[in-house]
Amino acid sequence: MGDKLKLAVNWAAACGGCDVSLLDSEATLLDLTEAADVVYWPVAMDYKRADLEAWGPGEIDVGIFNGAIRTSEHEADARVMRERCKVLVAYGSCAAIGGIPGLGNLCSPTSILDVVYRDTASTDNPDDTRPQTRTPRDGGALELPAFQPTVRALHHVVDVDITVPGCPPPLPRVLDAVEVILGMAAGAPAPPIGTVLASDKALCDECPRIDTRTGTGRRVPHQHRPHEMVADPERCFLEQGLVCLGLATRGGCGATCIEANMPCRGCFGPTPTLLDPGAEALSAVASLSGLDHEDEFPTHKRLAPMRSIVDVAGTFYRFTLPSATLFRSLFDAPEK
Numbered sequence: 001m002g003d004k005l006k007l008a009v010n011w012a013a014a015c016g017g018c019d020v021s022l023l024d025s026e027a028t029l030l031d032l033t034e035a036a037d038v039v040y041w042p043v044a045m046d047y048k049r050a051d052l053e054a055w056g057p058g059e060i061d062v063g064i065f066n067g068a069i070r071t072s073e074h075e076a077d078a079r080v081m082r083e084r085c086k087v088l089v090a091y092g093s094c095a096a097i098g099g100i101p102g103l104g105n106l107c108s109p110t111s112i113l114d115v116v117y118r119d120t121a122s123t124d125n126p127d128d129t130r131p132q133t134r135t136p137r138d139g140g141a142l143e144l145p146a147f148q149p150t151v152r153a154l155h156h157v158v159d160v161d162i163t164v165p166g167c168p169p170p171l172p173r174v175l176d177a178v179e180v181i182l183g184m185a186a187g188a189p190a191p192p193i194g195t196v197l198a199s200d201k202a203l204c205d206e207c208p209r210i211d212t213r214t215g216t217g218r219r220v221p222h223q224h225r226p227h228e229m230v231a232d233p234e235r236c237f238l239e240q241g242l243v244c245l246g247l248a249t250r251g252g253c254g255a256t257c258i259e260a261n262m263p264c265r266g267c268f269g270p271t272p273t274l275l276d277p278g279a280e281a282l283s284a285v286a287s288l289s290g291l292d293h294e295d296e297f298p299t300h301k302r303l304a305p306m307r308s309i310v311d312v313a314g315t316f317y318r319f320t321l322p323s324a325t326l327f328r329s330l331f332d333a334p335e336k
C-alpha cells in the first residue's frame with residue numbers, strides 16, 4: 001500500500017445516507033482513492049471488526065465515523081476506531097450531535113422494544129420473545145449487542161478531532177473533508193482538535209430572508225406545520241408562523257432547505273456558543289408568539305399560540321436531543 005494514507009470508515013446507528021454522501025464527492029473521490037487506501041469500510045466491502053483490530057494503535061491515518069451510539073457494539077466500534085486512527089472524524093449529524101436516532105431518547109429502551117416486538121399491528125409474537133444479549137445454543141452461545149439506556153453522540157464516548165455536520169453532510173462540506181485528507185497526504189498537519197468544518201455563525205447569517213426576520217413586530221397567533229400552508233418565499237419563516245431553527249443552527253449548508261422553501265430543522269447542530277439549541281429556539285419562537293390584545297384573554301387562551309406547535313420535542317430537538325443540556329443533565333447527573 002506504499003506511502004498512501006490509510007482510511008477507515010465505520011457506521012453505527014445510521015441510515016446509510018452518510019456513506020452515500022462520501023461516494024457523492026464526484027471526481028474528488030478519484031483524487032481521494034489516489035491519496036488514500038481504504039483499509040476498513042464494512043458498509044461498502046466485506047470487512048469484519050477483526051480487520052480493524054488487526055491494525056496497531058494509531059496505524060490508520062484517518063477514521064471517518066458516521067452514526068450515533070445506540071448499542072454496546074457501536075460503543076466498542078467507536079473505541080477501536082479511536083485507538084487505531086490518528087485522526088477521528090465525526091461525520092454527519094448522528095455522529096456529531098446524536099441526530100435523528102437520538103429522538104429515541106424520548107422513550108425508554110423497554111418501551112421501544114415493547115412496540116417493536118409486541119405492539120405493532122403486524123407483530124406475531126405469542127411468546128413475547130425479546131432479543132437476548134446471550135442465548136446458549138448447541139453447546140455454544142449466540143450473542144447480540146446490548147441496547148444502551150440512551151443514544152449518544154460520538155464525542156460522548158471518545159475524543160473527536162474533526163466534525164463534519166449535516167444530514168448528510170452536503171457536497172461542499174464533504175469536499176472540505178476530502179481536502180483535509182488530501183492535504184494530510186501531501187504532508188500538511190491535521191487540523192486542530194475540535195475543528196468543525198462549517199461556519200461558526202448561525203444559519204440566519206447566510207439566509208437570503210434575514211432582512212425580513214424582525215420586520216413587522218407582529219405577534220404570531222398560530223404556529224403552522226410546513227404542509228399546512230404555502231410559505232411566502234421572500235419572508236422569514238418565523239414571521240409567517242413556521243418554526244425555523246436557523247437562528248440556533250450553525251451555518252455552512254448553503255441554506256439548502258430555505259432555498260427549497262422549507263424551514264431549517266437544525267441538522268448542522270448548534271453554533272459554538274449555544275449550550276442547548278432547542279431551548280434557545282423554543283425561547284425565541286415563544287417570544288414571537290402571542291395574540292393581539294392578549295391581556296383581554298384568560299391565561300389558557302394566551303397559551304394557545306405555543307400550544308399550536310405539534311410535537312415540540314421533535315420540532316426543536318430533531319437532531320440535537322442527545323447533546324441537549326437539558327436532556328444530558330437528567331441522564332448524566334451525578335448520583336446522590
Ligand code: SF4
Pocket residue numbers: 013014015016017018019066067091092093094095099100166167168169
Ligand atoms: S446524519 Fe443523516 S444521513 Fe447521516 S446517518 Fe444520520 S440520518 Fe443518515
Ligand code: SF4
Pocket residue numbers: 203204207208209210211213235236237238244245246247258263264
Ligand atoms: S429564521 Fe430561518 S427563515 Fe428566518 S432568517 Fe433565519 S434561517 Fe432565514
Ligand code: SF4
Pocket residue numbers: 166167203249250253254255256257258263264265266267268269
Ligand atoms: S437548512 Fe437547516 S436542516 Fe436544512 S440542511 Fe441547512 S442546517 Fe440542515
